[in-house]
Amino acid sequence: MPYDANLNFVFWSPTKVVFGENTASDVAIEVESLKCKKAFIVTDRDLAKNTDIPERIKKALGHLSVGIFSDVEADSGIHIVNQGAKIGKELGADCIVSVGGGSAIDTAKGIAILLKEGGKLQDYAGFQVLTRPQTPHIVIPTTAGTGSEVTYIAVIKDHEVGRKLLFGDYNILPSVAILDPKMTEGLPPILTAATGMDAMSHAIEALHSLQKEPIADGMALHAIKLIKQFLPRGVKDGKDMTARGQMLIAANMAGAAFSNAQVGIVHALAHTVGAKFKVHHGLANSILLPACLRYNADACGEVYLEVLSALGVSIERIRPDEAGDIAANKLLEFTEKLGLPQRLRDVGVPEEGLKECSELALSDGAIIYNPKFISDSAEVLKVYQQAW
Numbered sequence: 001m002p003y004d005a006n007l008n009f010v011f012w013s014p015t016k017v018v019f020g021e022n023t024a025s026d027v028a029i030e031v032e033s034l035k036c037k038k039a040f041i042v043t044d045r046d047l048a049k050n051t052d053i054p055e056r057i058k059k060a061l062g063h064l065s066v067g068i069f070s071d072v073e074a075d076s077g078i079h080i081v082n083q084g085a086k087i088g089k090e091l092g093a094d095c096i097v098s099v100g101g102g103s104a105i106d107t108a109k110g111i112a113i114l115l116k117e118g119g120k121l122q123d124y125a126g127f128q129v130l131t132r133p134q135t136p137h138i139v140i141p142t143t144a145g146t147g148s149e150v151t152y153i154a155v156i157k158d159h160e161v162g163r164k165l166l167f168g169d170y171n172i173l174p175s176v177a178i179l180d181p182k183m184t185e186g187l188p189p190i191l192t193a194a195t196g197m198d199a200m201s202h203a204i205e206a207l208h209s210l211q212k213e214p215i216a217d218g219m220a221l222h223a224i225k226l227i228k229q230f231l232p233r234g235v236k237d238g239k240d241m242t243a244r245g246q247m248l249i250a251a252n253m254a255g256a257a258f259s260n261a262q263v264g265i266v267h268a269l270a271h272t273v274g275a276k277f278k279v280h281h282g283l284a285n286s287i288l289l290p291a292c293l294r295y296n297a298d299a300c301g302e303v304y305l306e307v308l309s310a311l312g313v314s315i316e317r318i319r320p321d322e323a324g325d326i327a328a329n330k331l332l333e334f335t336e337k338l339g340l341p342q343r344l345r346d347v348g349v350p351e352e353g354l355k356e357c358s359e360l361a362l363s364d365g366a367i368i369y370n371p372k373f374i375s376d377s378a379e380v381l382k383v384y385q386q387a388w
C-alpha cells in the first residue's frame, strides 16, 4: 500500500534469531556469546511435568546451567515472577534461558528485570520505564504463535488486584531467539491451531494498525502467506517438521511486525474476554478476528485486499469496500477447517457477560492503535455479539 511522502517511523528488532532443527542443543554457544556463565532456565509446569524438554535444555547447557525454575502457569503472575527472581538471585544467575509459550517467556522478562533492578516488579509497569539493558535472555519457544521472543512487551497478572499489567520496554527485548522446530513437535493439534491463529491476528493487526509501516507490512504479509500454507499441515501432522519450522518463522515475523506496528481492536477484545472468562488468547483472537475485520472494513479496504492476496485469493474483481467481509469469510472457512471453535458461546463466554466486556475493552491499551477510533461501548458490544 502506498504511503504519504511525510511517512516516518522507527523499526527496532535487535533480537538475534537462530533457526533450525536441533539448534536448541547449541544453546550453550549462545550463552557463551553473551559472555555469560550462569544460565537460569525458566519454564512452565506442564512442560516440565509432561515432556523432557527442560531437562534436555539443562543437559545441553552443561556446566553453564545453575538450575531450573518450573513453576510458571498460564496467565503468570507477579508472585511467580518474584519467586523465580528470588531463586535466580540465590543461584547467582547472570542470564536467563526461557523455554515455553508466551507465559514462560513473559515471566522470564519479568525475572530479567528483577535480577537487574531489584525492588518491586509493579514499579516497572508501563512504557519505557527502564533506563538500561536488563539481564541477558535467550528464548526457546515451544509454541508458534505469541512471537514474544522478539517483542518488547510482557503481560503479567497482578492476581491481588485482578488485572493484567503491561510492560512495554525496549530494554526487555530478548537477546537471542532459538527457533527449533523440534521444540514444538509435541504441541497438540488444538493448541497448534489456536497459537497459530494468534500469529495470524498479529500479522493482520500490524497491517491495519494506525502505526503501520512498510517494514512491518512486509513481515506481516509474508507471515500470513506462511500461516495459510503451513498451519493446516502442522495441525494435521504434528511431526511435519517443515510445517513446524515455517510456522515458527511466521510467528516470529508477525511478532516483530506487531512489536513495531502494534495491535488493535482484535487484541483489545481478546485480552478482555481472556482476563474475564479465561478464554485461551489465541482462541479468543481467532474467534474475534472476522467480526473485527467487518467492523474495520470501511476504513481498511486497501489493507484487507492485501490480506486477501496474501491468503491466496485473486483480488482482481474485488472492490476495497467488499474486502473486509470477504476476508472475514475466508478466515472463518480457514479456522473451521482447522477444527477451531468459531463462537464465543462455544468457549464459555456467557451472553450476559458481553456488556461488561465491551466497557472494559475500551480501556485496553491496544484499542488506541485501531484504525477506527472507538469510544462507544455500544459499538464494541455489537462486535462481541456478532462473534458470540
Ligand SMILES: [Fe+2]
Pocket: 146, 198, 201, 202, 267, 281, 285
Ligand atoms: Fe496475541
